[in-house]
Amino acid sequence: MANKKKKDKKFDPAERNFNNAVNILHNHPMFSSLAYHARFVREKESLCPEDGWAVITNKGVIYVNFNKKAEVENWVYVLAHCLLHLGFNHFKNIENFFIWNTVCDCFIAKFLKEMKLGAPPREFSYDYNFRGNSEEKLYNYFVEEGIPNTMKNFGTAGNNHCDMIMVHEREYSWMDKIDWQKCFAQGLNSAVTSAVNVAGGYEAYLGANKEKITPGKKAKNWFVNSYPLLGAVASSFEIIEDNMICQRMKISVAAVNPQFKEIYINPAAGMDEYECRFVMAHEFLHVCLGHHSRRCGRDPYLWNIACDYVINGWLLEMGLGELPKIGALHDIELKGLSAEDIYDRIVTDIRKYRKLATLRGCGLSDILEGDGTDWWNIGDGITLDEFYKKCLSQGLQYHENTERGFLPAGLIEEIKALSQPPIPWDVELAKWFDNYFAPIEKVRSYARQSRRQSSTPDIPRPRWVYPYGSEDGRTFGVLIDTSGSMDRILLAKALGTIASYSMSRDVPYVRVIFCDAAVYDEGYMSPEAIADKVKVKGRGGTILQLGIDILEKAEDFPKDGPILIITDGFCDKLRIKREHAFLLPEGRSLPFVPKGEVFKMK
DSSP states (O other): OHHHHHHHHHTOHHHHHHHHHHHHHHHSTTTHHHHHHSEEEOOSSOSSOTTOSEEEETTSEEEEOTTOOOOHHHHHHHHHHHHHHHHTTOOOOOSSHHHHHHHHHHHHHHHHHHHTOSOOOTTOOOOOOOOOSSHHHHHHHHHHHOOOGGGSOOSSSOTTOOSEEOOOOGGGGGGGGOOHHHHHHHHHHHHHHHHHHHHTTSSSSTTOOOOOOOHHHHHHHHHHHHOHHHHHHHHHOEEEOOHHHHHHTTOSSEEEETTTTEEEEOGGGOOOHHHHHHHHHHHHHHHHTTTTTSOTTSOHHHHHHHHHHHHHHHHHHHTOSOOOTTOOOOOGGGTTOOHHHHHHHHGGGHHHHTTOBOSSOBTOOSBOOOSSSSOOOSBTTBOHHHHHHHHHHHHHHHHHHHTOSOOOHHHHHHHHHHTSOOOOHHHHHHHHHHTTOOOOOOEEEOSOOSSOOSSOTTSOOOEEEOOTTTTTTOOOEEEEEOSTTSOHHHHHHHHHHHHHHHHHTTOOOEEEEEESSSEEEEEEEOHHHHHHHOOOOOOSOOOOHHHHHHHHHOTTSOTTOOEEEEOOSOSOOOOOOSOEEEEEETTOOOSSOOSSEEEEEO
16 A cells, blocks of 8 residues: 555656646747746745746746646646746836736737647636737736736736746845846747748657757867867766756856766856856866865865866956856956965955855855765776876867967966976975075185095195085074974974985074974074974964064074974964965965965975
8 A cells, every 4th residue: 555655656647747848848949948947846835826827936936836737738838828927028127016917917828829839727718809019008008997807817826916926035046147038039049940940841840859959068069179178078078957956966057076077057047158168168177177186175165266266267368258147256366376375365364255156156166076986997097187187288289289279378387287297395395495505615625634645645635625604504493383283294204304404405503493382492403303302292272473583583593594384274374574484284274375485295
């Protein structure tokens, strides 16, 4: 008995008829574009009155009566009626909205009767004898003379109810940008084309060509055929354009899944082909530039925001497609900065940037995380990361060889950098030190040697020596965060690197200060003794500014001596007047925009 109830629920004829009607409108050339962007809701609790069939909101959401049981033809008529309210641009601010709604219902009923689409429900009235060839003229007539009783029941919401509802739902705010009249115009054009094909024998019936070329598919075909930089990547991705899937995944405009090689585009965003080109290029660059793997412990949403600023700036420079009407993140002041640099700025004002929206929505990252086990192979020994880099590098070569258009210098540099192994952090740190500690040049000395050659003990011989006083002032300051949040292994690695570099560059002593909840000035220490001296205190806090003040005011510390700060980023904003750099664990960032260089330990 339980299985029978479950089976009956699964094959509910009312739900089946409703879904079939929706599919018919999706495949009908005139209504496909409108149905493609609208949202159909059949739930027990909705805005539809109990005696009505359906209502439609200004957001493009159609709420139908869950309890209505009807044939497919009836649902086709009712849903087409609702969609035409959008296509005819009936949502207007008019003084007597009920009369205006009635007027619009009359014109739509006449249109559907002449079109012979679907079958009107039995309770609908069919007296079409009304004056005026436009909604405005009929509206003025009804205001002056009143609404005839025979013309009150053309709406789908039931007696004395409006089937057009003005709402202010934040959930569907992006639908405000959809040009419904443009969608209907596209449908009319497709219907005429299909009718000509039927007359010419190329189609068996109206709308027989079920393969609909959506704006997203057109954009993908353009990348594959005409844009070599991203053509190889585009050919490997599947474009999913389903508003129900996007609603379930909370995707307001678009998102990408690098692992599954899928791009999701929400039809409800109402984008045309050129806007889809911009959005798809945006998602392709997210994947190819490895933004998902370069995050390295950063906040996913804020990192996404930083990458969006970089990508959108490049796309606008390239003139690739059109910026979506809903808008996208762009700031001319951030031009030329890397995603890492922008992220360091963003974290200083999290409250402001938390309110911004990616293409997926506010507070959400449009780089989706797959549920697989890391990266899966697509070929012999090739990971997805390597595949994307290879596609983009080869695409750059084809793009430049065929001169297919302008590319920003920053994008070219980043693409070329993908094929080069990253410079280790300790090498970058050594280069920074080289700016302050050039190798000491040896000079010839004819002073008497302590040991002479046994064959000619009386002959003095020259030798290479360091100049007197060459090591004076050859030092730097190290400010070490020894709080409990510091990773001991990374701290030991950093100190070992500093010690080995100092000895190789003839730095005899280093001024060392330890900081946690208090400051410990250890004075000058030999490089090899630093690692043995450090102990993680873990007293619950980090105060670095006091240590910096001690170094800058110390009379025995050179005025041009640089300062290296080793911390995990959990500190307050610092004021540093002299040359300095930061050494942080990978994935950590500072809560302020640093003026000195930042090196990330791995």
